[in-house]
Amino acid sequence: MNWRESRWTGVAFLILLALLWEAAGRGGWVHKLLFPPASAILSTFWDLLLSGEILRQLGVSLWRAAMGYALAAVVAVALGVAMGYWRRIYEACEILIELLRAVPPPAVIPLAMVFLGIGDALKVFIIFFACFFPILINTIDGVRGADPVLIRTARTFGLSRLQTVWKVILPVAGPSIMTGLRIATAIALILTVISEMIGATSGIGYFILGSQRTLNITQMYAGILMLALTGYAINRAFLLVDARLMAWHKGLTRRGE
């Protein structure tokens, strides 16, 4: 096997890093507090899994993220199609959206806290706010990028405006919309963690920060590991769904040998 082309060098590299980490932790090369050995982290992780603690925290976080994300998806795609298809609507909404979009979502947290308290409603709103814009922008891009020839073809076949949107524009905009939705899954997770670090009493973000504050470092790393795995799993799941729904697009854009 040609080592220059092989993927296994990367995996070997990872294993090497893990081993180094373990050695560093055990050998006391770095302060044990800052850098617990990988084995300690993994065993803490395992304990937390068994006790259900970490899954409970994660569940709370994921529920919030899902709610905010779903809301943002529905509203943003709908508005995005409208803005992408009708120039008038775009012009009317553009300035306000540009201004709102520029506000960093974390800054909105204290503001929303005033109205929504520090419960789930706050997190869901913030996640909604953050996910809304990327989905919106990508949807608009996708709709606007629809080839005029396709749209004229639909009209020639007598499709109404609404039918054209449903049968032609949405599918054509699909890949762009999916891109927006994919970006938004990462954003949802990020804002969930952020909102839980700033104002919460539960959730994985709260758990990680809390562990750091009480100097329960191994637990902190275990929480981060859980979060990393979750992020990875969600990403993978999304790619699978995307591959299925957008199979036509993958075929279209596949490069020749």
Added chain:
Amino acid sequence: MLEVRGLRKEFQPLSGPPVIAIGDVSFRVEARRFVSIVGPSGCGKSTLLQCVAGLMRPTAGTVLLEGQEVTGPPEGLILLFQEYNKSLMAWRSVLANVRFGLENRRGMTASERDDEARHYIDLVGLGGFERHYPWELSGGMQQRVAIARALACKPRVLLMDEPFGSLDALTRFDLEDTLLRLWASLGSTILFVTHDIEEAVYLSDRVYVLSRRPSRMLADTAIELPRPRNQLTSREDPRFIKLRHQTFEMISKEMTQA
């Protein structure tokens, strides 16, 4: 000037036996001649050019340019690609694109390079378009830019890979004549690959016919038509029709063999 001896090129796919693109090809091109290569699709014409241009290593055989073996892109030889729109640099103006090949050269000031580039831009008939960008131009114009860019380097040998294949007929005729005009005044050696038999006969001094994969040389035909060629009269010449017929017959036989 250019000699190819026993050229063979195999490709190794991910699984299965190697694909033999070029079986055994040998030919010679005299200096200052215009030679075309035709053959059925998939017979490895582009691969052949890439090997001659030193961009690909042949599996066996040699390429000699003025007696020297070609192991990498040799000096004085330039290959013009089929996908000219991908070969031109979208971020450079026409002038900057044509100037591209000259930037390597020492002993020229920036303004000298620009002047030289302008000269060739005029030569291909694109005077006035120096500040335009490739994507603002039609396909035919883009191809002219690519030609000007190559010619600006005054190559002794120019290899052209189906340069006019994706253009409409009238643009093609126009460019064919432009090319002949340039060739006549610059005296380069041209090796021209095309799938268009009429084009090959119209342009060349000799036409080489390649077989199907694994390709080998089928025929070497001299084109005894007077120069300068003319789109109307040359194509109506009985000799043209005969040569066209011969070549076409050879290639269709290749293509219909199971």
Added chain:
Amino acid sequence: MRRVPWSGLAVLAAFVIVWEAWARTRGELAAFFPPASRVLATLWQLLASGELAEHTLATLRRFAQGYALAAALSVGAGLCLGLWRPLYNLLEPLIELLRPMPSPATIPIAILFLGIGDEMKVAVTVYACSWPILLNTIDGVRSVDRVLFATAATFRLTPWARFWKVVLPAASPQIVTGLRVSLAIALILVVTSEMVVSNDGLGYYVLESQRTFQMPQMYAAVVALGMIGYVLNRLFLALDTWAMAWHKGLTRREDL
């Protein structure tokens, strides 16, 4: 000539007017929901008195340092990884593993290692920003068309000339995309880290105002952050339009 977007401005004006009217008529919310006029007046006052200046500068400084460092490191790394396959193969699994991890999770780690000062905030920002820039740069380099490489070869360019004159310009649109995405991320992480632990910066100020029930100040600071974000976007857009004019022309589509 850009047309004046009357309808857009009208909608914006309507938004502000509705805000103003609603806040004024809902007396019981007065404490939590100051009208737009009051917020803007407060903002003006804070700017004039210089109270906001210190915090704004702190935030901008962290943003600039984090973003610039991330850009320099990630474009460099992205170019290397894009060009050298063996290096990419070596690091790819590591990248794939780290990349889906939400960047705020690094805040507690950063606090642990770097304390609660500027270094922590800049480090967190650099980490978060690096990903879009790195990944887009790698992608940009790898998608440089083979024909361009072959062209560089037939014109016998040296590897350096090829990198500088062909690879870099061809990859630049994608690199710029990464830089644009990171702009927003940088601001988000700076503000977040200021909210989690800090004693200056606009993020801190927003949270602190909320805690001490100084509502108009809180709103004013949020508006200030929005304006900063907007200006940064605009600046980037202007730079992008100027530098990437060739790409805009190439990819321009007709409006529906």
